[in-house]
Amino acid sequence: xxxxKLWILTMIAFLGVQSAFAQVRSPLSIYxxxxxxxxxxxxxxxSDKTSFRGWKAGIQYNLNDRFAVxxxxxxxxxxxxxxxxxxxxxxxxxxxxxxxxxxxxxxxxTVQYQLAKPEAAIIPxxxxxxxxxxxxxxxxxxxxxxxxxSWQFAASPEIGFNIPFGKGSPLLFNASVQYTYSxxxxxxxxxxxxxxxxxxxxxxxx
Numbered sequence: 001x002x003x004x005k006l007w008i009l010t011m012i013a014f015l016g017v018q019s020a021f022a023q024v025r026s027p028l029s030i031y032x033x034x035x036x037x038x039x040x041x042x043x044x045x046x047s048d049k050t051s052f053r054g055w056k057a058g059i060q061y062n063l064n065d066r067f068a069v070x071x072x073x074x075x076x077x078x079x080x081x082x083x084x085x086x087x088x089x090x091x092x093x094x095x096x097x098x099x100x101x102x103x104x105x106x107x108x109x110t111v112q113y114q115l116a117k118p119e120a121a122i123i124p125x126x127x128x129x130x131x132x133x134x135x136x137x138x139x140x141x142x143x144x145x146x147x148x149x150s151w152q153f154a155a156s157p158e159i160g161f162n163i164p165f166g167k168g169s170p171l172l173f174n175a176s177v178q179y180t181y182s183x184x185x186x187x188x189x190x191x192x193x194x195x196x197x198x199x200x201x202x203x204x205x206x
Contacts, residue, residue, distance in 0.1 A: 024118040025170050025204040027062035033174060033200030037076045040193040047080040047100050056198060058110065068112040072129055076196070078102040096142035103136040104192070106154050106180070122163055123172075129156040135184050135192070148186050156180040162202055170204040 035054035039047055056074030063069065082098040108129030115124040133154035139146040160176025175198065182192035 024065075024168055025164075026206045027068075027204075029060050029062075029202050029204045030058070031060070031174055031200060031202040032057040033074075033176070033198035035074065035076060035196050035198045037078070037194045037196040039078060040195065042188060042190040043078070043102075043192055043194060046188040047078040047102060049078070049080050051076055051078045051194075053077040053079070054196070056196075056200075060110070060112065062118075065118050066114050068110075068114070070110045070112070072106070072108045072110050074106055076104045076194070078104075094141050094144070096144075099138075099140040101136075101138045101140075102189075103138075104133060104180075104194075105136075106133040106156070107131050108154065108156060112158075119167065122161055124161040125159070127158045127160075129158070129178075130154070133180075133182050133184075133192075135182070135186075137186055137189075139187070146187070150184075152182045152184045152192070154180060154182040154192075160198070170206070172202040172204075173199075174202045175199050 033056050035056050037051040037054055039049075039051070054074065054076035056072060058070050058072030060068045060070030078101065080100045082100070084095065084097045086095045106129070108131035110127055110129040112125050112127035115126070116122065131154060132151050134151055135148070137146075137148040156178050158176050158178035160174065160178075162172040162174050164172045178196050178198065180192065180194050180196060184192040
């Protein structure tokens with residue numbers, strides 16, 4: 001009997017938190033960000049340029065006024081063009097202009113913890129995404145191409161904040177920084193390491 005009462009009280013408390021959160025904004029939200037990424041480690045040996053070709057988007061559901069779960073995807077392209085030179089290969093030396101690209105498309109399940117109440121003027125948060133990432137590798141030697149298209153494990157911790165456009169507004173400005181790791185290994189790349197800065201908008205859907 002005591003366990004039933006405890007369960008009922010727990011459910012009432014949970015529903016009360018859900019109701020309090022719903023009074024501020026809907027628990028379901030979508031977001032879209034523009035992304036800039038900086039390569040590190042062996043990825044920088046392959047392409048040392050900052051990538052300005054990226055975005056991320058996702059959907060999220062707040063379990064209460066602190067915890068949220070969701071699904072996220074995105075895209076980032078790393079690009080570098082090297083001057084004409086003689087490059088050694090397994091088939092012999094090649095004189096060519098070399099162009100290197102790596103296109104990264106993650107699919108991540110996410111968990112987020114908000115460090116402030118939903119009615120706050122600034123809502124900082126920490127989160128992590130875990131899932132898979134598609135790596136599309138192309139190294140062009142003039143007309144010839146070394147190509148690889150494969151899926152790998154990926155993990156991506158993140159820290160950021162949301163700023164509502166007015167008290168209780170369903171639209172929020174979002175900014176975050178995240179680090180992404182994948183054990184992707186090919187040629188110069190022994191693992192994927194990049195830090196990504198994101199800015200965009202979040203919309204809570206009624």
